[in-house]
Amino acid sequence: MAASTALLTDHYELTMLQAALADGAAGRRCTFEVFARRLPEGRRYGVVAGTARVLDAIRDFRFDPDTLDHLRATAQLDQRTLEYLRDYRFTGDVDGYTEGELYFPGSPLLTVTGTFAEAVVLETVVLSILNHDCAIASAAARMVTAARDRRLIEMGSRRTHEDAAVAAARAAYLAGFDATSNLQAGADHGIPTTGTSAHAFTLLHDTEADAFRAQVAALGVGTTLLVDTFDITQGIRTAVEVAGPELGAVRIDSGDLSVLAVQARRQLDDLGCPGTRIVVSGDLDEFALAALAAAPVDGYGVGTSLVTGSGAPTAGLVYKLVDVDGRPVAKRSTSKNTHGGRKIAVRRHRATGTATEEVLGTDVAPPEEPHDRPLQIPMIRGGELVAGLDDLDASREHLRRALVTLPWDGLALSRGEPAIPTTVLPPPRREGTA
Amino acid sequence: MAASTALLTDHYELTMLQAALADGAAGRRCTFEVFARRLPEGRRYGVVAGTARVLDAIRDFRFDPDTLDHLRATAQLDQRTLEYLRDYRFTGDVDGYTEGELYFPGSPLLTVTGTFAEAVVLETVVLSILNHDCAIASAAARMVTAARDRRLIEMGSRRTHEDAAVAAARAAYLAGFDATSNLQAGADHGIPTTGTSAHAFTLLHDTEADAFRAQVAALGVGTTLLVDTFDITQGIRTAVEVAGPELGAVRIDSGDLSVLAVQARRQLDDLGCPGTRIVVSGDLDEFALAALAAAPVDGYGVGTSLVTGSGAPTAGLVYKLVDVDGRPVAKRSTSKNTHGGRKIAVRRHRATGTATEEVLGTDVAPPEEPHDRPLQIPMIRGGELVAGLDDLDASREHLRRALVTLPWDGLALSRGEPAIPTTVLPPPRREGTA
Known part of the structure; x- marks a missing residue:
């Protein structure tokens, strides 16, 4: 370098x-x-x-x-x-x-x-x-508009050159993103960093419940549990069993997010978790964000399309x-x-x-x-x-x-x-x- | 960093x-x-x-x-x-x-x-x-195939993150490009670097002939003169007047390159410069290179499409x-x-x-x-x-x-x-x- x-x-x-x-x-x-x-x-x-x-x-x-x-x-x-x-x-x-x-x-x-x-x-x-x-920044600004006031997390580091990733996190924050996954961007530019867990963490454990218990023990019930490693409905049920009604959020990273968000919201409400937020990620761009405007989503993680300037x-x-x-x-x-x-x-x-x-x-x-x-x-x-x-x-x-x-x-x-x-x-x- | x-x-x-x-x-x-x-x-x-x-x-x-x-x-x-x-x-x-x-x-x-x-x-x-x-590298390999055995120079540094540019030059060379414009890639990876002049050098001088004389004086008649700042036909005439029949190459960076290359080749031959090469650049990708296969071109400079992975x-x-x-x-x-x-x-x-x-x-x-x-x-x-x-x-x-x-x-x-x-x-x- x-x-x-x-x-x-x-x-x-x-x-x-x-x-x-x-x-x-x-x-x-x-x-x-x-x-x-x-x-x-x-x-x-x-x-x-x-x-x-x-x-x-x-x-x-x-x-x-x-x-x-x-x-x-x-x-x-x-x-x-x-x-x-x-x-x-x-x-x-x-x-x-x-x-x-x-x-x-x-x-x-x-x-x-x-x-x-x-x-x-x-x-x-x-x-x-x-x-x-x-x-x-030009792509990010359109995503911020499309996300309205929902929380936007930049998580595209893995899809661009390792140093470009730091600059991309900076540009996204400038354009109105709320946080980044990139720790170097946090250190260099004072941008809030965030992150909880990946599918690997669930797969590492013998059961999904074991993984959720480990995460809640380490990070508290306010954490975000990733519920789509196996079956989303079962994942949400297990998440609430482990974390209780104070569970911070669930994340869904695959599938038809507009449909899944509605199902997840209904299930969380039925389980007595009206305060548990829903975060979605997975190939989102400004158009996908706009299409999710009516879905019961609280926050987005955006990766590839952000760091590649969305076309x-x-x-x-x-x-x-x-x-x-x-x-x-x-x-x-x-x-x-x-x-x-x-x-x-x-x-x-x-x-x-x-x-x-x-x-x-x-x-x-x-x-x-x-x-x-x-x-x-x-x-x-x-x-x-x-x-x-x-x-x-x-x-x-x-x-x-x-x-x-x-x-x-x-x-x-x-x-x-x-x-x-x-x-x-x-x-x-x-x-x-x- | x-x-x-x-x-x-x-x-x-x-x-x-x-x-x-x-x-x-x-x-x-x-x-x-x-x-x-x-x-x-x-x-x-x-x-x-x-x-x-x-x-x-x-x-x-x-x-x-x-x-x-x-x-x-x-x-x-x-x-x-x-x-x-x-x-x-x-x-x-x-x-x-x-x-x-x-x-x-x-x-x-x-x-x-x-x-x-x-x-x-x-x-x-x-x-x-x-x-x-x-x-x-995957995009570059397709360009190398499309360029057949003609010389390919990577010159896309300005269109990507400054450190990504160095890695891009390395990947392009690995894929078969002949050289890069990027000096850091030369220093870090031992890749041959090359370059002669931009339109700014011609515009800096009072006349195109002055600019060509300065370049030939500094770099010799084997250099590549950029002939499309004003009028290409006049530019080639001036280039040959200044450098003589041993002129190394002319570069054309704009316009319909397949047409211009034919005209330039004919003009150079008529002026007694059959050995003067023609280098073209300007928004080339693998498809443009393939389309130029029948044109009398000796080398290509490729920029934006290379460093952005051509889509x-x-x-x-x-x-x-x-x-x-x-x-x-x-x-x-x-x-x-x-x-x-x-x-x-x-x-x-x-x-x-x-x-x-x-x-x-x-x-x-x-x-x-x-x-x-x-x-x-x-x-x-x-x-x-x-x-x-x-x-x-x-x-x-x-x-x-x-x-x-x-x-x-x-x-x-x-x-x-x-x-x-x-x-x-x-x-x-x-x-x-x-």
Whole structure:
């Protein structure tokens, strides 16, 4: 595992660096923007997540002697380039959307300004983090909407890369999940962790009743007993026999959950356990959660679909050079929706608070209108991190409030257009260039 | 980032441990198996990858004092459990399929034997690694088949979690990719890295010719020039003017690649550059690669679809308890294809070498037939890693040979059934239990 983030980098960034150092272009003042050309198919909004991790990665982007030796031996870099990397430290500025903010096609999530040399080498690590974390948070936010106010537990660690799992738990919590199964996410990010038992625990024992007795003895009657290892009806009966009417919850992890939840609720009520909660899990996604809205379920465990972005495992964000020494630049291509120049973003709203439009001024802020909200905040100034940007609870609350501003159909799970349109304003006409 | 792998763990593994330590079941001798109930939809085989990373993770699964303090404060574990974790060290056995081996539904990729306590806590980290790496390698192998003998470069780091990117590069190389853009994968796994330049490098300069001159000056005429920033025909003309007839390659990263490749080839030939190669990239997957088979392309860069498993970002592997003190165990459920008892796996073949069947004996090896190949090898014995299991080039070669044994339709990209069926043999009748 990398101690520094410096090699979480595509080789071509260093070859470009070398060529630019040689011809002097490396020192040109550049602005790169991170944005999505489009949202994943049918999605109506994206959720910004991972920015605090990006800022840490920029801080930790240093080339130590071992790394330089490795690059000298394998990457065919000249002495000037190796010396540049040895002294590397990002000294520029970063602005961006706060974590928990919504984004739409073209929204400048992150703006990196500095010399070409210092900004170009950050492309890969910046995109890796944001493409992953935004994809997970965007999927998670839809699940939170679909779950209404029921408890949501993230339990997908086993279905994604072991370190991605920690970041996924963070993104899910930011999006409104209540807890995670992932202990490292608890340690790294202060997220509540939870869990009780798996089918293996029941199978380990000679009988289901033995297993339940062991769990209740260790964790108390308030625990959650997993009742579907053999027969669910018998499992619930045994659970109540062992734990009594104060049993905290039962979990069902397989089968037709909407039918089973109704049966389980009736059985628990009949057994005198009206306070025992029902938790369900097993291949749930936002659509399955929505379908369970009318079922007597108290909480959900969500795994695979969360950590794989529910069909959109990457956010498709790009890191594009938009300005060189004050000159707007863009790839000329009819199919790629790219605009040169640095964007200043505001979100327009009605007087009621409903968002109506994402407006991007080029080089200057868009003309002010009532109920505008500026979207970018300073994150790094002269290489120094601005304090206070890694506050997960604040990001969570920010998202909760932002979702309320969407037009009524913006929260629909069905496929549709972005909830609000994005308008890019042209740069102001320069004096003397009529 | 975690120094130890001990917290890459679901909370419930530790609550199960606590309950099992309290009632004495923790010491029962258990066997857990890792397998896929089914392949991702339409896939015909899976590729084992990540095993060497799993073995390292088991070795590094230790709870240091800080971790124990964190768990004491947050995970409601009793003193006995914390002391067990303090002294934790896996002392059991692991057997499994070698990296680069093919697998099918039910194949026991990894078999972990030890006390319940020592084996249950490994579930999450084992599955995280294998579910990710197998998903990537399985997708990558199809791309390698589709690319035939053309050079394949993995360049998807920016579209996945920053550490997952390194593992993805490793899995892609194992599956037959030639190189990666990811420098950390080069440093960690000795994979060749490559890269030249992005559109940003062209946009940085005042003209495309300036950019090409800078790149050629730094990297030589054998470099690859990216010619689609503005107009491809003009870009190729400029590239040849700058680099001369010895220009190594041009890269096209957008547009209809099959049409553009033909035009570029004709233009390069007309300009007297028959040796200049054409590399294409941009949203390629195995189907796009297959469609380019007749186009005059020399190499491919593949990104997003590789690191997201081309529609199957997780392999869906599970870690199931199958044996407790010699007693086969299994969850009773009609829908889940689970068999109790420890499996001994062989692959049957015709005399010609074509694979015909995956046969799993329960508790004992299947009856021997000619041309059987045993599939499991010892990986950990009494807690000690067997040496020599992390040889990427050997795994690569193993896969290459294994793919040749598949029936003719096993390599088809179209949706289909697993290339060979899996048969699970019942356990032998025990003496005296007629």
